[in-house]
Amino acid sequence: MVFLMEENDRLLQPASQEERRRYYREEWDVKDIPEFISNSIIKREFGFDHMGRGPNDRYRVFRSMDLLRKFLRYRAPFAAYSSVAFYNKPRRREGWIKSELVFDVDAKDIPIRECGCAGVCEICLEQAREIVCNIMDTLKGDLGLKNIHVIYSGRGYHLRVFDEEVMGLDSDVRGQIVQYIIGAEVPRNEYAQDGITYKLEHFTIPFGYPKVFTERTKYAILHLKDHMLIDDINPKLLKDAIKNQEILHEDKWGMFKGKIGPQRYQRLIKSIAYLNMGLVDAKVSIDLKRILRLPSSLHSMVSMKCMEVKNIEKFNPLRDAVPRFVYERKV
Amino acid sequence: MVAVAFINPFSEEGRQIVRELGDLNSVYEENGNLIDLVIHSRSQDIADDESIPHNLIELALKRLEWYIRKKNNPDFDYKKYSYLYNPQITRFDVIAFYLLAQAISVKFGPNSRESRAMAECQGKIMESRIGELSIRDKKHLLNTILGSMLVGDVKWTIFADLLSSRKIRLSDLVMDQGSIILDEEEFTESFQDKLENRDPHKMYELLIGDHIKELILNKMIMQKTEDYITEVYKKSQRKVEPNPILLDLADGISEVLSKTYVSYGYHGTADENMEASPFNNDVFPPCVKTVLEGIKSGGRNDAIILFLTPFLSYARLYPDVFRRNITLKISDVDPQLEAVEKEILPLIYEAAERCSPPLFEDQPQEKVNINAKMGFGMHSDIELKHEGETTWYTPMGCEKVKLHLPSLCKPDETCKKIGNPLSYYIRRLNDIKYHKTDLKD
Ligand code: SF4
Numbered sequence A: 001m002v003f004l005m006e007e008n009d010r011l012l013q014p015a016s017q018e019e020r021r022r023y024y025r026e027e028w029d030v031k032d033i034p035e036f037i038s039n040s041i042i043k044r045e046f047g048f049d050h051m052g053r054g055p056n057d058r059y060r061v062f063r064s065m066d067l068l069r070k071f072l073r074y075r076a077p078f079a080a081y082s083s084v085a086f087y088n089k090p091r092r093r094e095g096w097i098k099s100e101l102v103f104d105v106d107a108k109d110i111p112i113r114e115c116g117c118a119g120v121c122e123i124c125l126e127q128a129r130e131i132v133c134n135i136m137d138t139l140k141g142d143l144g145l146k147n148i149h150v151i152y153s154g155r156g157y158h159l160r161v162f163d164e165e166v167m168g169l170d171s172d173v174r175g176q177i178v179q180y181i182i183g184a185e186v187p188r189n190e191y192a193q194d195g196i197t198y199k200l201e202h203f204t205i206p207f208g209y210p211k212v213f214t215e216r217t218k219y220a221i222l223h224l225k226d227h228m229l230i231d232d233i234n235p236k237l238l239k240d241a242i243k244n245q246e247i248l249h250e251d252k253w254g255m256f257k258g259k260i261g262p263q264r265y266q267r268l269i270k271s272i273a274y275l276n277m278g279l280v281d282a283k284v285s286i287d288l289k290r291i292l293r294l295p296s297s298l299h300s301m302v303s304m305k306c307m308e309v310k311n312i313e314k315f316n317p318l319r320d321a322v323p324r325f326v327y328e329r330k331v
Numbered sequence B: 001m002v003a004v005a006f007i008n009p010f011s012e013e014g015r016q017i018v019r020e021l022g023d024l025n026s027v028y029e030e031n032g033n034l035i036d037l038v039i040h041s042r043s044q045d046i047a048d049d050e051s052i053p054h055n056l057i058e059l060a061l062k063r064l065e066w067y068i069r070k071k072n073n074p075d076f077d078y079k080k081y082s083y084l085y086n087p088q089i090t091r092f093d094v095i096a097f098y099l100l101a102q103a104i105s106v107k108f109g110p111n112s113r114e115s116r117a118m119a120e121c122q123g124k125i126m127e128s129r130i131g132e133l134s135i136r137d138k139k140h141l142l143n144t145i146l147g148s149m150l151v152g153d154v155k156w157t158i159f160a161d162l163l164s165s166r167k168i169r170l171s172d173l174v175m176d177q178g179s180i181i182l183d184e185e186e187f188t189e190s191f192q193d194k195l196e197n198r199d200p201h202k203m204y205e206l207l208i209g210d211h212i213k214e215l216i217l218n219k220m221i222m223q224k225t226e227d228y229i230t231e232v233y234k235k236s237q238r239k240v241e242p243n244p245i246l247l248d249l250a251d252g253i254s255e256v257l258s259k260t261y262v263s264y265g266y267h268g269t270a271d272e273n274m275e276a277s278p279f280n281n282d283v284f285p286p287c288v289k290t291v292l293e294g295i296k297s298g299g300r301n302d303a304i305i306l307f308l309t310p311f312l313s314y315a316r317l318y319p320d321v322f323r324r325n326i327t328l329k330i331s332d333v334d335p336q337l338e339a340v341e342k343e344i345l346p347l348i349y350e351a352a353e354r355c356s357p358p359l360f361e362d363q364p365q366e367k368v369n370i371n372a373k374m375g376f377g378m379h380s381d382i383e384l385k386h387e388g389e390t391t392w393y394t395p396m397g398c399e400k401v402k403l404h405l406p407s408l409c410k411p412d413e414t415c416k417k418i419g420n421p422l423s424y425y426i427r428r429l430n431d432i433k434y435h436k437t438d439l440k441d
């Protein structure tokens, strides 16, 4: 018990300038930068935050990995970023060629957070990981995307997609992809054929967007806790939804809806659709010129490594992304 | 059998018809075959000579007129336009289509409201025509046309343009591993295991069936119409003088599009004939009210420049922009720029001032962007001589707001009925107007 307390005191604290220096000198290796950056380094813009006041040293370019290595070693920045965009003239952010398709899942912004903590903690980081897995399934199964890299960002995850056919898409299409994969809209429940209208609830349709919506909604409902305050869901409705969570474990949606009542059910899923908007930060996905934290760099606010995750199923940031200097801190 | 070009003017058959036209001057000549066909179309109303097109130019204008009337009043009397539903009109109709598209290209260019109206008109005509076909003809045409446009495994990414312009929504498509499922066999193969005890045929018919095919075809042709207008526009830029026949037709098009057709015995939607009038801040939508109070956190610049500026300028000067299909410049409605200087800019500046940090304090150059969004180019002062260097941005729709500036959108009851903050404003203004008349009664 005592040991754990100490452990927590060490973790997730800001890194001092001395710690940053040590990190980049002793622990960091230029080889930790993923290939998807190194093989396109001359096309990307880099940005740095030296003082912890935001990335205002922008428009940087590096002609080789070695120059980037020297820069990071020597400057040990508070934070390092690179563009999702590829440019012909990265120094001026001109001559846009294409941009990675990215999704940003931040543990502290998850709409239905079990922990309710102020920053990030083990619980919401685990939730973020689950959400990333769910989104990956949709990106692969529905949209057929294959070249997806997962990055632990320090406080959540970045999904970075490199399939050529999506790298040229504009913001509007990216916005629609976001809405699709997070279930931001209640699917229609009336379908007509030859003048007759049939009612089909989302959970009776096991494919396409209704399926995605059903999965996200299930995830949300199963994470509801009675202390939560949610727009349009009054305490009674929240209580009833929680009381019937068991039923959803077995996917008995019809029964769940019956218990809640049809009108209240509509209200519930509408609010959840609205909350789902917060699963990823849409602004990041639609911004073609965004800069994202550089994998292998240090997230100095929380003293965590930003790093590529090879096996998201087994990843545990508090085990795998904590730099050595943190363990050597005196409590 | 119904001709493919009746639905798709871009088909090989359609292009062939145009090639055979020959002399462009003939489009003004009285066309006996056309008149004959019109008069003998099923249930055509011939009481009034005005409703019969006598040549191809008149036919072209009638097409648009049909669209505008239908848009303003879904219950209007089709009998005056029955010939548009007659498959035999195809060879005249295709020429009329190309005349319209070319006239719009040379006079108004792509991305104009006229070009959008043209694409929408084509979409509606197609939809109505397909609706009148027998099930057999319909299936046959859908499959033939789609079959020639979409070959092999169709990835959703080929619809990037349609998704971008929101003609199609990603959630309308049923996809498996990136491929769009249109075919019943494919559907059954992909999803059979998941369907459990549901009837695959029924599920296919309801969720995909002809209506998704029709939707895709319809939107593809609308997109092709816009692309065609762009293409002609680019070519016409190289020529010195456009053909006077097309310019004449363009004037006719403006006239048709600007007419508001009064419909009798029908109330019309509340937001018809909205006139420009001073602001009524009380009935601004929640998102606008939020920005007017000043933005304290992220999205400040976009909220003021991309969102508020177009909203306020249109709300004040051209509130029914979405109902009328005409591109206007600010000076068309505010020639002395008085409303701009005395009403619109002050409101924008006040909102900018209330932000933290105040917008112009750290980024005074952003004033230029505000001017640009109103069509006055990238200059620090608003001057008539610069008008037109940039376009007057139309207000963002709710969906865009929710994505780009989610913190602004706090929907209330009225929001459920609208798709654009501007429609919200007009709706509420009308509520007040009609309420007042009630009181007088
Ligand atoms: S729904 Fe539309 S009008 Fe209403 S607050 Fe949101 S953006 Fe504004």
Ligand SMILES: [Zn+2]
Pocket (backbone or CB within 6 Å): A115, A116, A117, A118, A119, A120, A121, A122, A123, A124, A125
């Ligand atoms: Zn937490």
